[in-house]
Structures are given as structure tokens and as C-alpha cells.
Amino acid sequence: xxxxLSGRNLKxxxxxxxxxxxxxxxxxxxxxxxxTGPNGSGKxxxxxIISGVLTPTDGQVVAQRSESTAVPQMxxxxxxxxxxxxxxxxxxxxxxxxxALSVRNMKSSFHSVSPLLEKLQLKGRLDDPVKTxxxxxxxxxxxxxxxxxxxxxxxxxxxxxxxDADGIELVKELMHEQLHEGxxxxxxxxxxxxxxxxxxxxxxx
Amino acid sequence: xxxxxxxxxxxxxxxxxxxxxPMSTHPQYWYELPTxxxxxxxxxxxxxxxxxxxxxxxxxxxxxxxxIRYLRKKNxxxxxxxxxAAGLGLLFCILATVTGAIxxxxxxxxxxxxxxxxxxxxxxxxxxxxxxxxxxxxEIEEKRAALSxxxxxxxxxxxxxxxFIMPRILASLHxxxxxxxxxxxxxxSTMLVLFLASLAGFTGLFFWMWNLHVRTxxxxxxxxx
Amino acid sequence: xxxxxNIAKASLWQASVAIFLKDWKSELRxxxxxxxxxxxxxxxxxIILFALGSEGASVSALSGMLWVAVFFAAMSGLSRTFVAExxxxxxxxxxxxxxxxxxxxxxxxxxxxxxVCLNAFVVLLYSAFISEFVIRTYSIFVVTxxxxxxxxxxxxxxxxxxxxxxxxxxxxxxxLAFPILLPLLLTVINGTRLATEGAFFEEALGEFNxxxxxxxxxxxxxxxxxxxxxKD
Numbered sequence: 237x238x239x240x241l242s243g244r245n246l247k248x249x250x251x252x253x254x255x256x257x258x259x260x261x262x263x264x265x266x267x268x269x270x271x272t273g274p275n276g277s278g279k280x281x282x283x284x285i286i287s288g289v290l291t292p293t294d295g296q297v298v299a300q301r302s303e304s305t306a307v308p309q310m311x312x313x314x315x316x317x318x319x320x321x322x323x324x325x326x327x328x329x330x331x332x333x334x335x336a337l338s339v340r341n342m343k344s345s346f347h348s349v350s351p352l353l354e355k356l357q358l359k360g361r362l363d364d365p366v367k368t369x370x371x372x373x374x375x376x377x378x379x380x381x382x383x384x385x386x387x388x389x390x391x392x393x394x395x396x397x398x399x400d401a402d403g404i405e406l407v408k409e410l411m412h413e414q415l416h417e418g419x420x421x422x423x424x425x426x427x428x429x430x431x432x433x434x435x436x437x438x439x440x441x
Numbered sequence: 442x443x444x445x446x447x448x449x450x451x452x453x454x455x456x457x458x459x460x461x462x463p464m465s466t467h468p469q470y471w472y473e474l475p476t477x478x479x480x481x482x483x484x485x486x487x488x489x490x491x492x493x494x495x496x497x498x499x500x501x502x503x504x505x506x507x508x509i510r511y512l513r514k515k516n517x518x519x520x521x522x523x524x525x526a527a528g529l530g531l532l533f534c535i536l537a538t539v540t541g542a543i544x545x546x547x548x549x550x551x552x553x554x555x556x557x558x559x560x561x562x563x564x565x566x567x568x569x570x571x572x573x574x575x576x577x578x579x580e581i582e583e584k585r586a587a588l589s590x591x592x593x594x595x596x597x598x599x600x601x602x603x604x605f606i607m608p609r610i611l612a613s614l615h616x617x618x619x620x621x622x623x624x625x626x627x628x629x630s631t632m633l634v635l636f637l638a639s640l641a642g643f644t645g646l647f648f649w650m651w652n653l654h655v656r657t658x659x660x661x662x663x664x665x666x
Numbered sequence: 667x668x669x670x671x672n673i674a675k676a677s678l679w680q681a682s683v684a685i686f687l688k689d690w691k692s693e694l695r696x697x698x699x700x701x702x703x704x705x706x707x708x709x710x711x712x713i714i715l716f717a718l719g720s721e722g723a724s725v726s727a728l729s730g731m732l733w734v735a736v737f738f739a740a741m742s743g744l745s746r747t748f749v750a751e752x753x754x755x756x757x758x759x760x761x762x763x764x765x766x767x768x769x770x771x772x773x774x775x776x777x778x779x780x781x782v783c784l785n786a787f788v789v790l791l792y793s794a795f796i797s798e799f800v801i802r803t804y805s806i807f808v809v810t811x812x813x814x815x816x817x818x819x820x821x822x823x824x825x826x827x828x829x830x831x832x833x834x835x836x837x838x839x840x841x842l843a844f845p846i847l848l849p850l851l852l853t854v855i856n857g858t859r860l861a862t863e864g865a866f867f868e869e870a871l872g873e874f875n876x877x878x879x880x881x882x883x884x885x886x887x888x889x890x891x892x893x894x895x896x897k898d
Contacts, residue, residue, distance in 0.1 A: 251582045289761045290898050311763050322755040326695050339684040339763050512894055567845045574841050578832035588828050591891045598887045602849035602880055
């Protein structure tokens with residue numbers, strides 16, 4: 237089963253000011269979409285629209301299995317990492333992740349994500365409240381939160397934010413793994429964040 | 442252009458007639474209004490009070506209708522119409538509440554009695570007030586439009602409950618002999634004609650003001666119409 | 667990896683319960699809301715007691731004041747569930763992991779439990795410290811408080827969702843909630859009055875009908891309109 241993601245003629249405006257329009261893309265499995273543009277060009281807005289969190293003024297985002305017309309619910313197939321996505325501070329990573337699973341009816345899978353947590357070096361602090369973490373650690377928790385339900389679509393906004401050299405290596409590894417079977421969407425100012433991309437959307441021109 | 446003049450003339454005639462036509466206990470001539478026992482001259486306020494209350498309610502329905510339209514089509518001009526109607530509704534509601542209180546003072550001795558109709562118009566006033574408090578607290582236009590529309594729908598859903606609750610709680614002091622819920626009217630034909638003329642005039646006034654306000658708002662914010 | 671197995675068909679109920687449990691866990695951990703609410707109720711009832719002075723008030727007036735205390739307690743506590751998400755910036759997190767309807771039902775459940783606990787506490791204090799407030803028909807009182815609580819939770823939750831997206835959240839909440847809650851308030855006050863007068867259970871059926879219809883109407887309209895509030 238394969239999942240395809242496409243954006244058709246997307247437009248977004250606030251208070252009658254148009255941020256972008258006529259944005260389209262079409263992604264097949266194992267492909268990467270790169271979104272670039274200067275600060276304030278609407279990269280994060282476009283990311284939010286693709287994630288299903290923001291409604292476009294015009295156009296639509298469609299996630300579809302190629303063999304059927306069934307459209308799965310966005311929240312079960314998407315993982316998002318971004319600077320403005322907050323974890324529940326008063327909870328530990330374990331509690332945050334358990335919530336991410338139970339809200340998707342996947343409670344039993346927690347023990348099976350142990351390798352992921354180890355890779356992200358979270359095992360030592362799995363039960364401390366997230367508010368005590370450094371920004372680098374918080375970023376790792378966000379990656380765990382985004383990947384724990386093995387989403388077909390991984391969306392990253394500023395993927396290397398707050399990470400040291402080891403962290404950057406790790407994220408590149410995660411991106412490669414995602415591309416084994418799924419899709420990747422990356423919004424960034426630094427195009428060296430991705431090794432290659434199949435489609436590109438440039439905003440702010 | 443000409444219908445505005447017609448409206449102006451119409452309202453002037455209505456106002457003059459409602460204040461000057463003589464009242465008598467047994468109207469003989471066509472221009473005489475019947476005297477309502479207990480109210481006499483003060484009954485004249487009916488020509489002004491009832492239309493404003495009526496329009497306060499109509500405005501709410503219009504505001505909600507355009508709010509629903511906004512939710513379905515996300516067309517900013519629908520929100521402009523909705524908010525304008527609500528603004529006028531608030532104005533007419535204040536007028537209705539004040540004229541009602543004046544009437545209450547002269548008829549029953551106190552300005553406020555908490556009878557069903559006074560309470561209803563007061564609740565409508567609270568809803569309008571809440572609506573504008575909400576609007577002033579949201580900066581993003583699209584969100585403001587959506588939230589106001591949703592609130593007016595919720596308010597409209599809970600309002601009918603008053604109709605069932607009120608009779609159970611308070612005895613009514615409201616003058617019923619003239620207009621009751623079955624629509625049977627005890628006015629004589631002159632009074633009826635004058636009353637309906639006033640109603641029509643006020644309604645015309647409302648729609649004219651609404652149209653004007655929508656158009657000026659659109660110019661201010663440079664909306665396509 | 668098998669994405670198909672993991673494209674989880676989270677049932678609505680399961681997701682709602684998960685959100686409800688998360689909210690409760692969060693409340694129990696911070697405990698700010700619960701202790702503040704308890705103190706608020708104690709303060710409100712004390713004020714009523716002092717205001718009545720040695721003269722007391724008619725039982726009918728006391729019935730009304732009970733629900734005044736409940737109203738203000740509700741206004742200070744029931745908006746937390748949505749406002750806290752906005753303040754901590756986790757609204758988007760919730761939008762990402764659950765459907766709007768699951769969020770609504772989860773938070774509705776949370777507020778329901780909160781308001782039942784709150785009302786039980788108010789009623790307890792009220793009955794204990796205001797000796798003139800005597801219930802004669804317990805069945806009417808219990809059903810009134812129960813249905814009234816559900817109605818409060820329903821209306822308070824949807825209004826909380828609205829004001830969470832606005833700026834002046836605190837003062838806006840009672841302003842928006844009062845006209846919506848008024849039919850409910852009038853009915854439960856009437857029911858409470860009947861309970862203090864020793865009326866037969868059947869006499870209060872009219873009130874119960876209104877309460878149930880109110881609950882159904884508010885929940886239905888919340889369900890239909892929540893998307894427009896929650897989704898940007």
C-alpha cells in the first residue's frame with residue numbers, strides 16, 4: 237500500500253493579505269519535498285496547511301492511497317517536528333509518548349519503540365518532566381513524538397534547530413529511514429539539511 | 442433616491458398621526474383611536490415600542506443567517522452584513538428596552554418588573570453585548586467572523602427555551618389585550634392601520650440603515666461587494 | 667514496517683478518553699486549579715453567609731443563591747481545559763493528534779467530572795452552613811443538581827472553546843456564558859425551589875424535560891459547530 241501526498245493550488249491569506257497562492261506539488265512514496273524561502277515568506281504557514289492544522293483559503297491538500305480513493309485522517313498518518321509544536325511540559329517524555337499512542341488507539345506499541353528512544357538518547361531521562369530539558373533535548377522528544385506512530389508522512393520545519401553535530405547526524409539518519417517507505421516534507425532556510433529532494437516549492441518570490 | 446424621501450415622508454406622517462389622533466372611548470369617526478382602559482394616552486408608545494422590539498429580534502435572525510452563510514462560504518462580505526445587522530439590532534434593542542421601561546413605569550409603577558417580555562428583551566440585549574465583546578476580543582478577521590457566527594447560533598439555540606420557561610416562573614404583567622399570541626387583534630381598524638404603517642416604516646428604516654452601514658464598511662475596508 | 671497496520675483507526679471514544687485522562691493527569695499534577703476552585707467556593711459561600719447576616723433569607727432566595735455560587739465557581743474553573751492548552755501552546759499539538767470531535771468530547775468529559783465534583787462540594791457546604799436551606803424532596807433535588815451539572819458542563823465547555831481563541835479570556839467568559847446559561851439557571855433554581863417546598867417528584871417533571879432538552883440541544887450544536895471554533 238502506498239500513500240501519495242499532493243497539494244493543489246494552495247492559497248493562504250490573513251486579514252485579506254495574501255501570503256502565497258497557486259502552490260502545487262505531488263509526492264509519491266520515497267520522495268522528498270523541499271520548501272524554501274526567506275523568513276516571513278510563509279514556510280511555516282504552508283507546513284501547517286500540509287499538516288492539516290491550518291485550513292487554506294483556497295485549494296486543498298490530499299493524502300491518498302494509490303489503490304483506493306479512501307482518504308485517511310491526517311492525524312493518524314502525519315508526524316510533525318517544528319519549533320512551534322509544544323510538548324506537554326508538565327509530563328515526562330514517556331507520558332507524552334504514551335498519550336501520542338493512546339489517542340491514536342495504539343497503546344500496546346510502547347515497548348516496541350524502545351530502539352527509537354535509544355537512538356534519540358532519551359532513555360536516561362524518560363521520566364523527567366519535559367520542562368526541565370534543554371532545547372536540544374526537547375527537540376529529540378519532538379522527534380520521538382512525531383515518529384512513535386510510524387507515520388507515512390514526516391514533516392519537518394527547521395529540522396536541525398537546536399541540535400549539535402551528533403543531533404544533526406541523527407536527524408539525517410531518521411530522514412533516510414523515513415524514505416525507505418514513506419514521504420518526507422522539509423521546510424528550511426538551509427538547503428544542506430537535505431541530501432537530495434525530488435520536488436521544491438519556493439515561497440516569497 | 443426617491444424612496445428615501447418617501448420613507449422620510451412616511452415616517453413623519455406616521456409619527457405625527459400616532460401622537461395627534463384623538464382618542465375616545467367609543468370611536469365614531471374614522472380618525473379616532475380607541476382608548477385602552479388603564480393606558481389611555483400612554484398607549485401611543487405602542488406605535489414606537491413594538492416595532493423596535495420586533496426589529497431587534499429580526500436583526501438578530503438576519504445577523505445569524507448571514508453568520509451561517511459566512512461559515513459555509515467564508516465570504517468576508519457576509520460577515521460585514523452579519524455584524525452590521527447585529528449593530529443595528531443592538532441599537533433597536535436598547536430603544537425597545539428603554540421605551541418598554543418607560544411604558545412600564547407609567548403603567549405599572551416601576552421601570553422594571555421581570556415579566557417575560559421585559560426579561561426576554563433584556564436577555565437579547567445581553568446577547569448583543571456579548572456578541573460585540575467577543576468581536577472586539579479577536580484580532581484575526583477570519584477567526585472573528587467564525588467565532589461571532591458560532592456564538593450567535595448557540596445563542597439562538599438556547600433562546601427558545603425561554604418561551605417554555607417564562608410562563609412557569611413569573612406571572613405576566615405585560616398588556617396582552619391588544620396583541621396576543623394567537624394574533625387576534627383587538628384594535629380598531631384605524632389603530633391597526635397606523636400600527637402596521639409604523640411597523641413598515643421602521644422596517645424600511647432598518648433596511649436602509651443596514652444597507653448604508655454595509656456599504657460604508659465595505660468602502661472603509663475596501664471589500665469587493 | 668507495515669504502515670497499513672499503523673494507520674490507526676482510533677475510535678472516537680478511545681481518543682476522547684485519552685484526552686480526558688491527559689487533562690485529569692495534568693490537573694492532578696499541577697493542582698493549581700482544584701485548590702483555587704475549592705477556595706473560591708469557600709469564599710463565595712462565606713460571602714453569602716455574611717451578606718445574609720443574622721436575618722437570613724427566604725428559602726426561595728436561598729435556592730437562587732445556591733446556583734449563583736455554582737455559576738461563579740463554574741466560571742472560574744471550567745475554562746481551564748481549553749485556555750490552558752492555548753497558554754502552554756499545546757493547542758496545535760492536540761489538533762495534530764486528534765480529530766476535533768474527540769477533543770470536544772474529551773474536554774466535555776473532563777468538565778463534566780469537574781463540575782459534578784464542584785457542585786457536590788457547593789451543595790455540601792451550603793446545606794451544612796445555611797440552616798434555613800432545607801430540602802424536603804431529595805429525589806427532585808438530586809436529579810436537578812445532576813441534570814443541572816451536565817447542562818452546565820455542556821454550555822460551559824463550548825463557550826470555553828470560543829473564548830480560548832480570543833484575547834481577554836478571563837472577563838469574556840462569564841459575559842458570553844451568562845445569556846447561554848440563563849435558561850438552565852432559571853430551570854434549576856425552580857427545581858431547587860420545588861425540592862425545598864416538598865413538592866411531589868411528578869411536579870418537577872416539566873423542569874427535568876427542559877433540562878434534558880437543553881442538554882441535548884447544546885451538545886448537538888456544540889458537535890456541529892466545534893470544527894469552526896477549533897480549526898483555524
